[in-house]
Amino acid sequence: AVCRPNQVWVSDITYIGKRESPCYLSLVTDAYSKKIVGFEVSQTMCTPHVVKALKMAQKQRKTNEPLIHHSDRGVQYCAEEYQYYLSKYQLSCSMTENSDPYENAIAERINGILKQEFMIDTYHLDLHLMKQIVAEAIDIYNNDRPHWSNHMLTPNQMHMKSNMNFRTYKTKNSSNLSATTV
Template sequence: KKLYYILSEELASLGVGRDRLFDILRANKLLIKRQKSYHITTNSHHRFRKHANLIENLEVTRPEQVWVADITYLGNRKNPMYLSLVTDAYSKKIIGYHLDNTLEVSSTVEALDMAIKNRMYPDKKLIHHSDRGLQYCSNIYQDILSKHNIKCSMTESYDPYQNAIAERVNGILKQEFFMNTTHLNIKIMKKIVKQSIAIYNSKRPHWSCFFKTPNQTHQQNKMKIKSYRKKTSSKAIALDDV
């Protein structure tokens, strides 16, 4: 859908509609294949304080109102890599990131430091939302949030819908940018991550942002982003459609 939107003028001049474009992509094996993978990166059995969920019924109406943080697994058992991400819930822009071979707190701190450095609206109130993993509950991470007057919010049970934006962004990076390539070393993967996130932020339109890119959406606050509700719950979830 995003590709059809980007190429709409060129395709119209060739007499190619959406269905025909999909047929062409399918014939050339260029359609995105959905892959389900599950790897635990969250250790919530620890001594650190777990915070309440502050965004469950919150309507996100501007950039830098809510950040969502998550860790996604790349690589394999012989070559494990973990990508820490901080994403803006309104614009879907990846604000901070860091790739490492371990799940050390220092990796998530690197991503958070980048996000804070990249803030465009430092005077606005901001909530940081994540799971209850040790990395986010740690004293080091919490001290940085407190230092910058960022409120902490956490999922109160394991429910993928509660951190749906982070999960969706993880899927986009793996499925559309081939970040699930497992045989490359971390030095090369860091370059791929950097280039992919730059393209993701500046060139990939989002359905929930009315086909604007994350960068475009992040530079304004007039647009009311599309959201979806879980049928069995009253929770509002901002998601990107396929």
């Protein structure tokens, strides 16, 4: 069970903007606190962009305790360059088995919050402005938005605590009856 910050990070990429010419948002989120610890907005889904999000997350990491990095099986996360940084930062690699979104539910939930509540995918602006909008949304998300699963603490508040049980929802996937956090 996840019982402290920087025990498990989840990563994902999602598109934002118009499908004709989207930007891509790479996120690294702490599974315990739901804090977004690393992110990058880019015009491609290339590996160097997800590496930038990972490097940002690593910079804020204040401990050398064991840390698991979980992602889907996207080519960016399987790439030699990304795996190099996981090894360099001494992160254990975990990946979904079947590319099932329920296996990376926290990352998918955070994508949804940013798109639905902060509406970051409704803008069709140049990359520089999209980066600003996303940075502002993530700052508000981390500092001002409480989570039910965090006992109504914000991600930053929860990130400062350890050994708090977080609330879970059951998955909608009938083949997997385990609980999923959001």
